[in-house]
Amino acid sequence: MPKIALIGSGNLATQLGIALKEIGYPIAQVFSRNIANAKTLAKQLNCEFTDDLSSLKIADLAIISVNDDAIEKVSEQIKMPKVHTSGSKPLQTLGESNFATGVFYPLQTFSKHKKVDFKNIPFCIEGSNKNFTSLLHQIAGDLSESVHNMNSEQRKTLHLAAVISCNFSNLLYQFSEEICQKNNIDFNVLKPLILETANKITANSPKDAQTGPASRNDTETMLSQIALLKNNNELESIYKALSNSIIKRT
Amino acid sequence: MPKIALIGSGNLATQLGIALKEIGYPIAQVFSRNIANAKTLAKQLNCEFTDDLSSLKIADLAIISVNDDAIEKVSEQIKMPKVHTSGSKPLQTLGESNFATGVFYPLQTFSKHKKVDFKNIPFCIEGSNKNFTSLLHQIAGDLSESVHNMNSEQRKTLHLAAVISCNFSNLLYQFSEEICQKNNIDFNVLKPLILETANKITANSPKDAQTGPASRNDTETMLSQIALLKNNNELESIYKALSNSIIKRT
Numbered sequence: 001m002p003k004i005a006l007i008g009s010g011n012l013a014t015q016l017g018i019a020l021k022e023i024g025y026p027i028a029q030v031f032s033r034n035i036a037n038a039k040t041l042a043k044q045l046n047c048e049f050t051d052d053l054s055s056l057k058i059a060d061l062a063i064i065s066v067n068d069d070a071i072e073k074v075s076e077q078i079k080m081p082k083v084h085t086s087g088s089k090p091l092q093t094l095g096e097s098n099f100a101t102g103v104f105y106p107l108q109t110f111s112k113h114k115k116v117d118f119k120n121i122p123f124c125i126e127g128s129n130k131n132f133t134s135l136l137h138q139i140a141g142d143l144s145e146s147v148h149n150m151n152s153e154q155r156k157t158l159h160l161a162a163v164i165s166c167n168f169s170n171l172l173y174q175f176s177e178e179i180c181q182k183n184n185i186d187f188n189v190l191k192p193l194i195l196e197t198a199n200k201i202t203a204n205s206p207k208d209a210q211t212g213p214a215s216r217n218d219t220e221t222m223l224s225q226i227a228l229l230k231n232n233n234e235l236e237s238i239y240k241a242l243s244n245s246i247i248k249r250t
Numbered sequence: 251m252p253k254i255a256l257i258g259s260g261n262l263a264t265q266l267g268i269a270l271k272e273i274g275y276p277i278a279q280v281f282s283r284n285i286a287n288a289k290t291l292a293k294q295l296n297c298e299f300t301d302d303l304s305s306l307k308i309a310d311l312a313i314i315s316v317n318d319d320a321i322e323k324v325s326e327q328i329k330m331p332k333v334h335t336s337g338s339k340p341l342q343t344l345g346e347s348n349f350a351t352g353v354f355y356p357l358q359t360f361s362k363h364k365k366v367d368f369k370n371i372p373f374c375i376e377g378s379n380k381n382f383t384s385l386l387h388q389i390a391g392d393l394s395e396s397v398h399n400m401n402s403e404q405r406k407t408l409h410l411a412a413v414i415s416c417n418f419s420n421l422l423y424q425f426s427e428e429i430c431q432k433n434n435i436d437f438n439v440l441k442p443l444i445l446e447t448a449n450k451i452t453a454n455s456p457k458d459a460q461t462g463p464a465s466r467n468d469t470e471t472m473l474s475q476i477a478l479l480k481n482n483n484e485l486e487s488i489y490k491a492l493s494n495s496i497i498k499r500t
Contacts, residue, residue: 068471088463088471107443109450109461122439148439157433158440160475164485165426165440166447167462168492169419174456174499176415183407189372189398190408190415191452193357197416198448200359202441206424211359212417213338221318221338225410234495235414241488242418248484249424 002060002135006030006045007053007074009037011110012085013065017045019118023142028059053077061135063104064094081132087159090152091126100132104140105155107162118143124150124158175235207249214246252310252385256280256295257303257324259287261360262335263315267295269368273392278309303327311385313354314344331382337409340402341376350382354390355405357412368393374400374408425485457499464496 004025006017009032021027027045032038035051042049050056054077062082066074071084075094083104084094094101103126110116123140125147127133133149140147150158173194180187200209213221222243229236254275256267259282271277277297282288285301292299300306304327312332316324321334325344333354334344344351353376360366373390375397377383383399390397400408423444430437450459463471472493479486 068468088474107439108446109443120442122442124439146439146442148436150435154433154435156474157429157478158435160478161426161429161435161440162443163462163464163475164429164489165422166443167460167464167496168422169444170447170451170456170460171492171496171499172415172418172422173451174460175495176411177456179407179411179414183404185400185404185408185411186398189357189374189396190411192370192372192396193359193412193416194419194451195448196358197420198445201420201423201444206420206427210417210420210424212413214413214417218318224338224406225413228407228410234498238491238495239414241491242421245425245484245488246417246421249421 001025002139003028005056005059005062005080006041006065007056007062007078007082008032008065009034009041010065010067012106013063014041014044015110015116015118016063016065016085016106017041019116019143020139021045025139025142029057031056061139083136087124087162088156090156091128092152097128100128102127102132102136103152103155104136105150106144107158109166119145122146122148124148124155126151126155175238210246210250212246214243215250217247217250251275252389253278255306255309255312255330256291256315257306257312257328257332258282258315259284259291260315260317262356263313264291264294265360265366265368266313266315266335266356267291269366269393270389271295275389275392279307281306311389333386337374337412338406340406341378342402347378350378352377352382352386353402353405354386355400356394357408359416369395372396372398374398374405376401376405425488460496460500462496464493465500467497467500 004027006013006027017027027047029048030038030042031050033051038049038051058080062078062080064074064082065085068086068089071089071093081100083102085104087105091103105124106121108121121144123144125136125140127136137147176190177187254277256263256277267277277295279298280288280292281300283301288299288301308330312328312330314324314332315335318336318339321339321343331350333352335354337355341353355374356371358371371394373394375386375390377386387397426440427437
């Protein structure tokens with residue numbers, strides 16, 4: 001099994017390191033520019049650690065899991081086959097290299113302290129050559145049942161779709177929480193409906209799952225809801241824009 | 251146990267009828283203006299049926315589960331204690347009455363053929379007098395563990411919050427599906443992240459769960475995503491508006 005160097009000690013590096021070790025991949029070394037973080041993670045993974053990239057020992061694969069903006073700089077100093085784990089950065093961010101380069105992108109949100117089950121997390125894979133792509137496919141396949149070849153353009157577009165369906169949905173949840181708090185309503189009341197709305201699209205296209213006043217073109221209800229937002233320009237204009245998009249689609 | 255007349259044969263009337271019968275409430279009669287629908291549901295509930303409101307037999311409680319626009323007209327002809335099941339209509343929609351009136355609103359989306367477990371569905375209850383409110387509380391409590399007293403103003407606001415967090419989220423899912431389809435990306439790849447995004451807010455406030463480029467004020471990524479939307483004015487302006495709302499909040 002390929003020996004792995006883990007570059008980074010953030011949420012994703014931590015979760016990947018733990019999961020890879022568990023299924024038998026030897027983790028050789030952890031790098032972090034913060035030596036205390038490197039040590040903490042190395043202890044969990046029972047491996048060496050460093051805060052000096054130039055002293056990094058050669059492994060079979062370096063997994064670079066650092067902030068998007070740091071990938072390019074970090075990559076310059078890594079003299080072995082390497083991947084980054086970013087959704088929005090193209091393969092080319094790793095630069096020209098005598099070694100194979102690739103992308104190993106798990107599409108999920110991670111927290112440092114909540115252990116992740118990678119089994120159902122989609123991995124998007126790209127490699128600079130066929131053999132390396134298969135190696136990445138194999139490693140991802142050992143972690144997850146959902147592995148996808150995806151070029152940099154597609155991955156960039158997928159990342160956009162993820163921002164729209166997830167970060168923006170979370171904003172809508174936040175709007176709702178704000179409305180509930182202002183009106184002394186328990187936000188918990190909405191949670192089962194929010195969960196069911198997300199669950200529904202696992203079996204049906206969201207196109208077929210739409211409900212509510214806009215999808216019925218129920219002008220009376222929409223106007224009365226807009227009236228409730230009369231002191232909230234921000235939400236009023238978002239309400240109108242999104243309702244119009246629903247109406248256009250039904 | 252109070253004997254119930256079920257007014258309507260849509261998704262909610264069907265699911266409520268089945269669930270109430272299962273826990274032992276006698277359903278006396280089903281009304282639908284479509285006699286075939288009335289018959290189908292009555293057969294499931296093993297009760298009488300009619301398409302003529304003036305011939306409705308008196309029960310202890312009429313549950314009026316018809317289209318919002320029809321509630322007022324239907325209610326005029328119902329000479330017994332009665333509730334409607336609408337989120338957006340006030341108690342007063344049932345009109346002046348010698349009998350008690352109330353609202354019995356389960357906050358969830360229903361399909362006719364998917365059996366519903368009411369146990370975790372929040373019921374919002376309102377009654378024209380104390381005794382009737384307790385009766386409604388008791389019936390809702392037999393169906394669900396989540397029963398809430400809520401006046402008409404609060405319920406109207408809750409309905410607005412539900413439209414924003416659920417109908418609008420579903421629209422965002424639909425945008426993402428459209429983007430995936432246009433770019434030959436499997437939309438299934440996004441589903442685990444969509445589910446996790448909804449799941450996250452059961453334990454954390456959405457305020458604390460936000461991630462992504464806008465919450466990091468990562469201008470470079472936002473600009474490159476806006477560039478991907480350059481031929482899509484609708485989504486470009488929604489992307490900008492929602493990103494600005496996230497930035498304002500972080």
